[in-house]
Structures are given as structure tokens and as C-alpha cells.
Amino acid sequence: MKKKKSFWLLIVLMVSTLIFAGCNSSTSGDNGDEGGEADEGSTGGTLVFGRGGDSTSLDPAITTEGEAFKVTKNIFETLVEFGEQDTELHPGLATEWETSEDGLTQTLKLREGVKFHDGTDFNAEAVVFNFERWMAGNKEQFYYYNSQFGDKVDSVTAVDDYTVEVKLNTAIAPFYKNLAMSPFGIASPTAIEEHGDKFLENPVGTGPFKFQEWKRNDRITIVKNEEYWDEDLPKLDSVIFRSIPENSARLNALASGEVDLIDGVNFSDVQQIEDNPDLQTFERPTMNVAYVGLTNTRGPLQEKLVRQALNHAVNKEEIIDAFYAGAADPAVNPMPPVISGYNDEIEDYPYDPEKAKELLKEAGYEDGFEMELWAMPVPRPYMPDGQKIAEALQADFAEIGVKAKIVSYEWGTYLEKANNGEADSFLLGWTGDNGDADNFLYVLLDEDAIGSNNYTYYKNSEVHDLLLEAQATTDQAKRDELYKQAQVIIKEDAPWIPLVHSRPILAGKSNIKNFLPHPTGSDLLSHVEVSQ
């Protein structure tokens, strides 16, 4: 009897396994069919985008995290938009914009006939509603609004249905560049009121894609917005963002066809991808800088001559060849050359160990000295492998008699300690938010930023005055001039060794067309096509 029982159990198990297997294959078959039908028209289809982390929020206004913007960029639109691969300004939800003589009144004409995903109308009232929402919150809630606009916005009013007027109490030179940043995507007032705190899970914007589903730590699905104001867009039927934290695992997922497009490719894997005819690589235009911070308040690094000597000691070209697969340019200034105001007349300290030794001698460190060199424990697009780059620098420094001890901490501790000025020299970098010089020079090297992002404790009152003046100047040519002057002084003071501006690498299947990675790291996918 017992035997018979177990026999039947086995049969039941086998049958149920078959049924479940059948379910699986039939669902995947359905997906395939859908894809097949859509592909006949050469547009449509699904793109699976593999990335390093999940979003923390789908409401762009309340987050600062890059992974979040990658998704919201496609759901929400901003009043003005960046160019396809640069940070020039183009019409977005506003078609025209104007700044008054004194720079204190900004007038925007809005696009007509645009609807939010929930069917409500986009108009001046909606824009005012969004501004009022941001203004009502504090820095913890709306970090970017408070850091970019803060108290400088007096009022936002709807002049008529499609005209908005923003009154400022202080001129904000990069006003429109700021507005083009992903956090200022315009959200549906109805949806915000309806969902309240849950809006971050139920985003409703005007963008080319509508939100469909979010499985935490796994995937986010967005689907084509059939009512999109530009009838030709988007080309894809849907996009799935999948999180695969490990770089090599993500690349494997691409190679095995599990995903179509990935970011965060190790530079050392580029060759392998290019050798594979089924795959292609994409370079994200650079808007970052990697640097060695020389904490200006510590030991021999207090001396300008010593800092200049260390600048002469580093062979940037070799580092780029070895660890960036050539996909980077040597950095001269603390901001990338694509940004307006970049001073291209400044020459870099050439790689010259002899000159470096002379400078050390002049500073009274003929026999060199010992210092700590902190290596970043995590890979970043601007710094693919902190440990190895530190090791290369260690050898460079050793050549001029400076003994560097490589130290590393867990990432949070690393930043905290470096911020406290506890590191002698340290590796770090910065990716720009809005393509404005202020977002590099003021944020990273002004004395006001000591304790936030000025980790080197660099302090120069001349630079401070220039940067503050530039913030309040609306004439772009004049601003550029101020920033250029500041860069000259910074170069002379040498608070950093600027290392490289890298071009982060993405990879995708070879059938992906029109994918243009954006320097800010948030890619608009409305033009992307997947062909068969």
C-alpha cells in the first residue's frame, strides 16, 4: 500500500511539474510573439536596461540619486531640456523663455496640447502647483530645489493658461540649466494629491513613457505613452530597468541575452565586448572629473610647492591607457572642457619627475616625505579601480622620493573621514549635475563648500570672490571670464592633482539604434529602436 501511495505521489508531482513548465513556456512564447509582431514595423519591442542599482524613488523631486533619474527622465519632462548629448538648452514643456534685464523675472511660454498620463491637462496651473510643492518643503525633502533655487525664488504665478512668471529676489545665473535637471520634472497635480506620500511609487508625468510596475530590487517597467505630444515618439513599446549590482554579472547577463543594454562596464572588459560581433559599446560624453585631493591643511601638503611637485610627478597618460582603456582625457582643470567657462589656455603641469624633485628641494623636502594616499573602495564611472590607480600613483610618487602608504576604508567612512580633513591625499571625483561651471568650481573648491564637497580644505579669498560674482552675473560671456580667472588661480595653488575626465562605457546588443548616452547619466530612451 505504501509503495502504491508514493508511486501516485510521484505521478502527481511529475504532472504538476509539466503543467508549470508548460505555463512558463507559454508565457515566454506570448512575449516572443508580441515582440515579433511589433518588430515587423521596425519599431516597437521591449528594451531591457541592466543597471547597477534599483531606484529609491520614482518621484524625481525628492531624491538625489542617479539611478532614480535614469527612470524618471523617461516618465517626466522638464520645462527646458538638455540637448541629446550635451547640456545646451532646448524647448521642453516650455517652448520659449525670457529673462528680464535685471535677471529677476523669468517668463516661460508653455507647450499647448500636452496631457499628463492620467489624462489631466498640462498648463500654467500645473507648473505653479509643482513650484509651490517644492517651495513648501525643506532641504531633507527637496534637496535639489533647495540647493539650486532655495530662498532665491519669491513667487511663481500663472499669467494665463500657458504663461508662467517666476520672480526672483537674487539673480540665479544658471536658472534654466537648473530647471532642465531631472529633479524638476513636472508632475501631475491630480496624481500628487491623490497619492500623497505614495506618489513616489505611482509617478505620473507627461513623458514618452508611462509607469507600469515596480518590483523592488528587481525591475521597473515603463510602457509607451500612446498620447505623447510628439506623435512619432517613443519608438519602443516598453522599457524594463533591471538591477544587477555586480559589473561582471551584468555583462554576463548582456552576453547571455538576458538584458539588451547595460551601463557600468568595466574598462578592462571593453576589448572583450568589442571582439563580440553581437555586442556594441557606447561612450557617455564626459561631464566628470577624477582627482587626487591634496588636503591643504596637512603636513608638507600645506606647501604650494609640494603640491605642484606632486602634480609634476603623475603620468596621466599611462594611467588612462592602463585603467580607462583609453576612454578618458587627461584633466587640467577641475571641470571638464565641455562646460562653458572652461579655460583652455591653461597648460597642465607636465609629467617631469626631475622638475618635481627640484620643487621639493625648493620647499625643503629634498629627501621626500611620507604620506597616506587613500584609495576609493568602490568603482565609479570616473574611477574604475581606485586601488590600482592608487598603486600606479604610489610608484609615480616614489620616483620623486615621496613614500605613499595606500589606505582604504568602507565607502561611507572614507567620505566622512576625508570630509573631516583626516586624509593626506585621497582619490575622488565628481559628475556634473547640470553642466554649469558653478556646479564644479563653487561646489568643489570654494571655501563655503568646506565641510560639504570641498574635501581638500582649499581656501582662497580671491577665488571665493570670483565665484560669488559669477553666481550673480547673468551675462554668460562675463561669467565665463570670471570662471576662467578662477581656474588660473586654482591651477597655480594646485589643491588637487586633476587626473582625468572619463567617458563611461555602456554596452548593448548590436541591434540597438539611436541610443545616445547623456553626459548627466540620465538617458532619454524615446528615440531608441531595437531592430531584428
Place this chain on the structure above:
Amino acid sequence: MEVSVNNKPPIQPKNNEDKVQSPWVEALQSFMKNKIALVGTGIVVFFILLAIFAPFIAPQGINEQNMANRLQAPSAEHWFGTDDFGRDIFSRVIFGARISLWVGFLAVMGSAVVGSLLGIIAGYYGRWIDTIISRIFDIMLAFPSILLAIAIVAVLGPSLQNALIAIAVINIPNFGRLIRSKVLSVKQEEYIVAAKAVGMKNNRILFRHVLPNSMAPIIVQGTLAIGTAIIEAAALGFLGLGAEAPNPEWGKMLSDARVLLIQAPWTMIFPGIAIMLTVLGFNLMGDGLRDALDPRMKN
């Protein structure tokens, strides 16, 4: 003060010309007959010589970076190829032998000394001292050893020296328990009872009689433990908790080569082989020693 009667422990007769050979000589003879053990010893001696004469053998300096020569496959010029800094891997592996053997010997020496001491005390005195020491050993053995090592390094800060200390600490209970059990049995031997009867002091009994007669398992365990210690040092190096850059520690070399696995497999293969061979050498030698010194363990 004690009068120097016969210093030698009873089982170590002065000359071995007698018909009754010393157990040590007997052990040596049996060891020499064990071919596999000899191969192991050969490997160990080979690596020791490599370590000693590293500066003369290595064709290049270990930290000579030459980016133009990076990631070259093995060739006549670079026998083991070059790494991503253009450094000669052959030279680095040879110098790595110094680090690994040094860590292995010193860590085991440390744990053997401390472990034996605690083990003898626990075994000989028994009672509450035994209870305390044995329970501490039990607690330490309850941790996965590498986890304990990581915790120790995390507290002391990552460096080769601290990795060495951590490895020494985690191996203490192995030696301690071994010696304790050996002492428990030696304690009952007649010559110890006799020594006690003639009024010999505890210290003298411990170090003159009990310890020498408990040496065999320490030697066996020590040899085997060096192999384990080398692997543990490599594991800590791999996790970034051991040797600091640019030291050519084998485990660290493996970790550095991880991202190059497909592109330049030689960066990983040679340090890996070096670790495998040394550990194999010590294990074979240790097995041979155990067979020779501890005949009861023989199958």
C-alpha cells in the same frame, strides 16, 4: 636550585649506537622511506630556497612599473608574463614566497608557542584552570576561523603584520587542544609519577619531561598548519585585509588579477599555482611526519 642529575628525558638516550634506537631516528628512517613525503619536503625546500635567494633569482625588481609592457603574455623575457602595471609576474611570485613563508612560519610559531603553553597548563593542572582554558578554546573554535581572522584584522587595521597576528590567534586552540590531550596521557606515565615522587617541581616536570614527550604532535600539527596559514594569509590578502600594495603577496596578486581573468589569465594562474604548490608541499610533508612520528595514526 636543582642538582643536575640526568638532564635528558628518559626516552632520549644519549647515543643511538645501542641496539634500541631512539624513536627520533626511527622516525627519520621511516620518513625517508615515504616517497610522497619526500616530494613534499622537496617542494618546501625549493620554496624556502626561492625565498632566501629571491633577489638573485628574480630577473626584475618587484615594483618596477612599466606601463608600455603591461599585460604581456608569458614569453622568454617575462616567463610568467606581466601584470597590468607592466611588472614581471615571475619576479613577484618569487618575492611572494618570502612573504607567504614568513607569514606561515611566524604565525604557526606564535600559535604553537602560545597554544602549547596554554595546553600544557590546562592539561597538567586540570581543575578550574583547565575548564577556563578549554572553554575559551571551544568558543574560539565555534567561530569559522576565517571570520574570526577578519574580525581581528578589522579591529587591528589591515596590514600584513596584523594578518599574521590574526592567523596566529585563530590557530592557538588547535595546538592547545592537541597538547592538552597529549599531556593528559603523558601525565599518567610512570616516569612522571616517579619524578613527582622524588619531589621534582612542577615547572621542571612540565618543561623537562612532559613537553619533550609531547613534541611529536606539535611538529606534525605545525607543519600542516603552515600550509593552512599560507592559505589563510592569501585569503586575507585577497579580501584586501592582508599585505598592502605594492607588496607581491600571492593572495593580493590573485585579487588584483580577478578582473583580468579572461583578458590575461596568466596574472592569476601563476600566483595560484604558487599557493597550491607550497600548501601541497607542507601538507605532504606533514602527512609524512605524522606517519613517522605518530605510528598509531597510521592506517
